[in-house]
Amino acid sequence: MKILVAVKRVVDHNVRIRVRPDGSGVETSGVRMSMNPFCKHAVEAAVQLAEAGAADEIVIVSIGPKPANDVILTALAMGAHRGILVETDQPLETLAIAKLLARVVAEEQPDLVLLGKQAVDDDSNHVGQMLAALTDRPQATFASEIKLDGTALEVTREVDSGRETIGLPLPAIVTADLRLNTPRNAALPMVMKARSKPLAIRPATEFGVDLTPRLAVEKVSPPPERAAGATVNSVTELAAIIAADVNEMEAI
């Protein structure tokens, strides 16, 4: 089985982001960048399938500026076999990303495409589902368990009411949730080895996809700030406050 994993380079999830004062966006220059955490779970899932003998090739694809090579190298160090960078300096909407990935899927013909369920920068949670539509493949989003049985998958998904298990035939698209696995930290020899693995760099323009944004982002603003309130000194005081609040609440 061949697996394609799409990964995104984002502002590191531990960075406290700053909205530019002119409202043009979030400050990303001079900020630590790393692989989107959900994408790491997707890579780990692919590597585990390969280690179990279920997959013989893992291809990593990322779309972004040249430094996005770094997150491809991270994935290669985790155990993937080769990488493709679809290079563009233009910020792209999720539909354009999905269309580019659909072209890569058409070229590579993977049996399984794994992605993170969402990117922690735009929090869209679109691309896996869109790619599934564009390639006319079944999808299992928010996966917390993936079982392979011959040419079919059994995926357990984290949903609002708990979890649910669905079955889908390959080829399919699966997006990873955080409890799918614990991503490994690649050992230094693997990091060194990753540099010698094949990594193709291809301009996004070569795929013949219209990358023009459909939406206009007017402004990006910080959320209203919450200030610290009062500290109470006893449980009795707190109980009185809670009781008063609850008794005042309007019934919905």
Place this chain on the structure above:
Amino acid sequence: MSVLLLAELDDGTLSAATARTVAAAAQLGPVDLLVPGPRAAADQATAIAGVAKVIHAKQALLADGLANLLAGLAEGYTIIAASASTTGKDVMPRLAARLDIQPVTDIVAIEGANRFVRPIYAGNALETVTDPQQKHVLTFRASAFRPAASDNAAPVETLDTDIASAARFIAAHRTQSDIPDLATAQIVVGGGVSVGSAEGFKLVEALGKTLGAAIGATRAAVDAGYAPNDWQVGQTGKIIAPDLYIAVGISGALQHLAGIQGARKIIAINTDPEAPLVKIADVALIGDLFEILPQLTAELEKSGVRR
């Protein structure tokens, strides 16, 4: 501008989020509400104010089937919308790509016919976008909107559908409980990993029960197995907007704070006065949760809090 809205169902019954998404969608035009599931749920939906017509589809479908069903109905509408729930997140981007539309999702405010506000970076920034496309695919964050009234008597139209799906449903693993729905609850009591064990988490649940509250948990508490995954509140879990949030032993990681920004009032119980959550709380009590919680629950029981 007419709206086709996908109703939110939970185990075959209409979920509380639906009345909230109807209220959001009704700001944009008359709403036809698609209810894919039992007839009883469709009948229930007729009461929601702002619904022009309920479209009942008997088939309960997975994402690919639902996207096909919506795509088949899309022609007559300018807007196709859903709740930003796990169902809406699963289906709507798939539908949008099928229709070649860039969707606008997780909308928390509507500022015009095609101007919307959505949070990015775990709610640490708000993006205002205009959508000039001919047709729009949208999802609304239910907790950001007040529910529509239930004084309507909309007509029901039944669809005979026979939609095939490549994916098949195998089993649901539901968290069985009689506590209120977390995403739409008026009061939420949340616990962090510092409760120390699943037994420790029971103290949080006991306080919640007294208040008739929903129970939330941090990712660390869920990962540790103290609470089920559908109780997780935060960037990757549920986004809540209760009138009152009581955070017990929660320090306040960025990803958790992302889920509680819509809370009207926050009360923190924590040993650390410098914890980020204490810093944004309206009221804080500094101390050991194992001493405070039993006493607080007992006092509230005694005062006969009315719920």
